[in-house]
Amino acid sequence: MQKKYLSSGVTLVEIIVSVAFLSIILTSFFLLFTESFTNVFSAGNESKALFAAQGRLENKIDEPAPQGEPYTLEIIFPRVLQPIRVDGKIVTINEPYYRGNINKNVELKVFIP
Amino acid sequence: MNVVRVTVKNNKGLSLTELIMALTLLSIILALGNVFFATATNIFALAEERSNIQQGARMAGDLITQKVRYATQLEIIDASIPANFSNTSYYYIYQTDTTIQYRTPGEHTGRSISGGIFGDLQFDLLFSKGTNNRILNFSIQASKIDAEAYSISSEVLCVNLTTIAGLNSNSAIRFSR
Numbered sequence: 001m002q003k004k005y006l007s008s009g010v011t012l013v014e015i016i017v018s019v020a021f022l023s024i025i026l027t028s029f030f031l032l033f034t035e036s037f038t039n040v041f042s043a044g045n046e047s048k049a050l051f052a053a054q055g056r057l058e059n060k061i062d063e064p065a066p067q068g069e070p071y072t073l074e075i076i077f078p079r080v081l082q083p084i085r086v087d088g089k090i091v092t093i094n095e096p097y098y099r100g101n102i103n104k105n106v107e108l109k110v111f112i113p
Numbered sequence: 114m115n116v117v118r119v120t121v122k123n124n125k126g127l128s129l130t131e132l133i134m135a136l137t138l139l140s141i142i143l144a145l146g147n148v149f150f151a152t153a154t155n156i157f158a159l160a161e162e163r164s165n166i167q168q169g170a171r172m173a174g175d176l177i178t179q180k181v182r183y184a185t186q187l188e189i190i191d192a193s194i195p196a197n198f199s200n201t202s203y204y205y206i207y208q209t210d211t212t213i214q215y216r217t218p219g220e221h222t223g224r225s226i227s228g229g230i231f232g233d234l235q236f237d238l239l240f241s242k243g244t245n246n247r248i249l250n251f252s253i254q255a256s257k258i259d260a261e262a263y264s265i266s267s268e269v270l271c272v273n274l275t276t277i278a279g280l281n282s283n284s285a286i287r288f289s290r
Contacts, residue, residue, distance in 0.1 A: 015138055022142070026149050033156045040160045044167045048265050051174055055250070055268035062245050062270050 042099035049097035049106040057093045057108050066091050066112055073111055088113035166263045169228035169236060170255040173213045174265050176226045177206055177251055180215070181269045184288040187249065188278040189240050192285035200287070207285030208238040213253065218289075233257060241282035247274040249286070 060066045068089030075084040093108045127135075181187065184204075190197040192207050198216075205216040205223060213236050214223030227236040237254040252266035271277065279286075 012134075019138075019142065023145070026145070030149060030153065033153050037156050037160045040163045040167075044163065044263055047167065047171050048263075051265040051267035054178070055266065058248060058268050058270035059244065062248060 038100050042097070042104075045097040045099065046104070046106060049095040050108075053093045053095035053106050053108045056095070057091070057110060060091050060093065061110065061112060068092070068112065071111060073113070086113050162257065162260060163263070165228065166234060166255040166257060166260070169234055170253045170263055170265050173227045173236065173238070173253050174251070174267060176215065178267065178269050180204065180206065180290070181249055181271055181286070181288060183273055184271050184290055185273050186278070187271055187274055187286060187288040189242070189249075189280045189283050190285050190287055191280060191283050197285070197287070203287040203289055205285065205287045206238075208236065211235050213238050227253075227255070238284045239282060240284065240286050242277050243268050245270075246276045247271045249277055 066089070068091040071088060071090045073086040073088060075086070077084075088111055091110050091112055095106045095108075097104050097106060198205060198207070201221065202218050204218060205214070206226075207214055207216075207223070209223075211234065212225040213227040215226045216223035228234070235256050237256070239252050241250045242248075243250045248268050248270050250266065250268045252264060254262055254264040256262035
C-alpha cells in the first residue's frame with residue numbers, strides 16, 4: 001500500500017527558517033530602541049557637560065587676563081571701506097562626557113576683546 | 114481498489130500531533146513577540162522619563178542663566194523664611210517642595226520653571242557664591258522615585274554686579290534687573 005501526501009503544507013524546516021528571519025527583524029527593531037535609550041542618556045550627559053563648561057567659561061571671562069589664542073575680529077559693514085578690527089583672544093573650554101563607553105567632548109569658544 | 118482507498122483517505126484533516134506542533138510553534142512566536150513588545154514599551158517609558166527629567170533641569174538652568182545675567186542687585190536668601198518673600202519689588206527664583214519657581218515683581222505667587230506638567234518629579238535647587246564676588250553658582254537636581262537622579266551645575270557671571278549679597282548658599286535668590 002502506497003501513501004501519497006499532498007505537499008501543500010508548511011514543513012518544520014520552513015517554519016524554523018521563517019522564525020529565524022523574524023528574530024533577525026525583531027532584533028534590529030530592538031536595537032533601535034536600545035540605541036534611542038543610549039541616545040537619551042548621552043544627551044543628558046552632554047547637556048550636563050555643557051552647563052559645566054559654561055560655568056568654567058564664565059569664570060574665564062571674569063578673569064582679568066584670560067589665556068587664549070590671539071585673534072583679530074574683523075567686522076565689515078556694507079559701503080564702509082575700512083573694516084573694523086578688534087584685537088582679542090579666543091578662549092576655548094573643553095569638557096568631556098561619555099556616550100555609552102565612548103569618550104566625547106563639548107567645546108565652547110568665545111572671543112574676548 | 115488500492116487507488117480508491119487512497120483518494121478516500123486523502124489525509125486532509127489534521128492529526129493531533131500536527132495540531133499540537135502548530136500550537137507550540139504559535140505560542141513560541143507569540144511569547145517572543147510579547148517579550149519584545151513588553152521590553153520595547155518599557156524602554157520607551159524609561160527613555161521618556163529620563164528625557165522629562167533632563168528637560169526640566171535644563172529649562173530651569175537656562176532660565177536662571179538668562180534672568181540672573183543682567184541683575185543689578187542679587188541676594189541669596191533663606192527659602193524657609195516666608196518673610197524673605199514679602200517684598201514684591203524683587204524677582205525671585207526659589208525652590209518649593211517639588212518645583213523651582215520664578216516670581217516677577219508685583220506678583221505674590223511664582224510659577225514653575227521646572228516643567229509643571231511632570232508632576233511626579235522632584236527638583237532640588239541650590240545657589241551658592243562662586244569663587245569670584247559676582248559669580249553665582251547653581252546646581253539643579255531632578256529626581257523621581259525609583260529612578261536615577263539627574264543633576265546639572267553651572268555658574269553665571271552677573272555682569273552688572275559687584276558683589277552678590279546674602280547667605281553663602283541656599284535654595285532661593287531675589288534680584289532686581
